[in-house]
Structures are given as C-alpha cells and as structure tokens.
Amino acid sequence: MLKISNDANNKEIDKITWEDIEKNQESEADFDLGSVQDVNITKTLLGSRNLDKNLIIGQLIIPDINLSLPILKGISESNMLGGVGTMKEGQKMGLGNYTLAGHYVDRKDTLFGGLMDIKEGSTIYMTDKKTMYEYHRL
16 A cells, blocks of 8 residues: 655754744745646655755644644745645734635545644644644634
8 A cells, every 4th residue: 555645844944943934934935826736646755855944944744643744935836735835925823813714635644634624622733843833723
C-alpha cells in the first residue's frame, strides 16, 4: 500500500526560523484559485516534492486529527499539494479572518483528508514561529 505523507514538508518547516518566515512574507505569490486543479495521487506525490520553502509563512497544527501542514503564501498547485495556502494577499496571523485553502482527499492521513473528523471543541493551532495562535472548533 502506498502511503502519501507530508513528513518531508514537515521536516522542512522544522528547519524554518521566525526570521525566514518574516523574509518569506515579502515573497511574490499567486492568488489564483482558478488555477488549482483537482488532486490525484500522482499530483500529490510529485507536488509535495516541489514545495517552495521561500513561500512558507507558518504552520497549521490540529492534534486531534494528527494534522501538521506548512502554511504557504498564496494559492497555487504546488502550495496546495504541499500544505495549505493563504487565500488573500496581505493577511496577518492574529488579525481578523485568516483564510486558508487546501486539498480535501479521501485519505484521512493526507492533506486535509481528516478535516471532517474535527470534533466540537477541538483545538487548532497556527504559528508563524514567533506566536502560537489557538482556535477552537465551535
């Protein structure tokens, strides 16, 4: 059985510092949701390997479903195959709504596959490596 995992991308985010994230905030990014296509196993395997570390601006962690994904600046095919992407330019963590987009797949251990299993009261964390933001599913 082939298991698709984001372990390599999580190792990349472990290497990223807060200073790297600050610098990455200035990177150019695409915000064209229309350019993103449906996901399939081949795209997921190849796309997650093409993660642009210069677009990593944070990390999304949902312990109850064992989810840990890099947050990447912008919406693009490679961003959404390697983690989750920010939907709007100029968003700031901790200020107002912070909208993210990611691929939902049938496998609970891949990308947003386990998202439907989040229970009421589950804790969701988001970090820019300087501050940890905590949210709860209502």
